[in-house]
Amino acid sequence: MAAPNEITPAQLLRKIGTPDVPVIVDISIPEDFEDDPKLIPGAIRHSHTDMAGLMAKLNGRHSIIVCQKGIKLSQGVSAWLRSEGLSSEYLQGGNYGWRAHAGAPRVPFAALPVTSGSNTIWVTRHRPKIDRIACPWLIRRFVDPKARFLFVSPAEVAGVAQRFEATPFDVEGVYWTHEGPKCTFDKMLDTFNLRTDALDRIATVVRAADTNKLDQSPQAAGLLALSVGLSRLYRDDNAQMEAGLALYDALYRWARDGQNESHDWPGDRT
Structure with a gap:
């Protein structure tokens, strides 16, 4: 028992x-x-x-x-x-x-950014839309639940990363960024060994929405619309990120066990 x-x-x-x-x-x-x-x-x-x-x-x-x-x-x-x-x-x-x-x-311990504190610190460009919300969601839910995210002017990302021992992401010329057609979200899935069926489904949606290739995923246009809407609702980037986490929580549940469900009217139509 x-x-x-x-x-x-x-x-x-x-x-x-x-x-x-x-x-x-x-x-x-x-x-x-x-x-x-x-x-x-x-x-x-x-x-x-x-x-x-x-x-x-x-x-x-x-x-x-x-x-x-x-x-x-x-x-x-x-x-x-x-x-x-x-x-x-x-x-x-x-x-x-x-x-x-x-x-x-299983996440390789060596893949975690080195930090002098108990939790990781990440920095990226301000006014996030898609990849810069998807990546914090992935980190908070699968890597470091207490990770801190800093949103700054694009020109200041490198300097802030150096002064505050933060890891830069989704900017050019750093490790955690786009590679070819793949987004930073893809880079994190590969490096953190998180390639599951559900996260791969989300990656397809994120990639299509973030690179303006909406024909590659039926859900991409919806994610783009909601992401732009969130950016207009919130002036504070951290408040926008917190609201966006709930959006990706819902997307994850769809990708994990709800992608085959549909909806029609009237409700009893087969």
């Missing part, structure tokens, strides 16, 4: 990419992690010996604890958190179980 505080890889995979995903904490010991330095999308690293620091980091939020095999470390940490009144589960099979589950992506 499964433990009441155990979550399976299939159940966790359904949560990842959604705005209400719990905090995923990888507590694998350094030697195990160095042998296979990859993370479940959105996971953070933390030592199992620092419970006070972990509780402070969780700040009351529900967590899913992951160790190498889902045995003593993750079950012990999860039980400790529950003894402190926090809601916590452990991943069945740990990282081994996740690797064995079909379609479960």
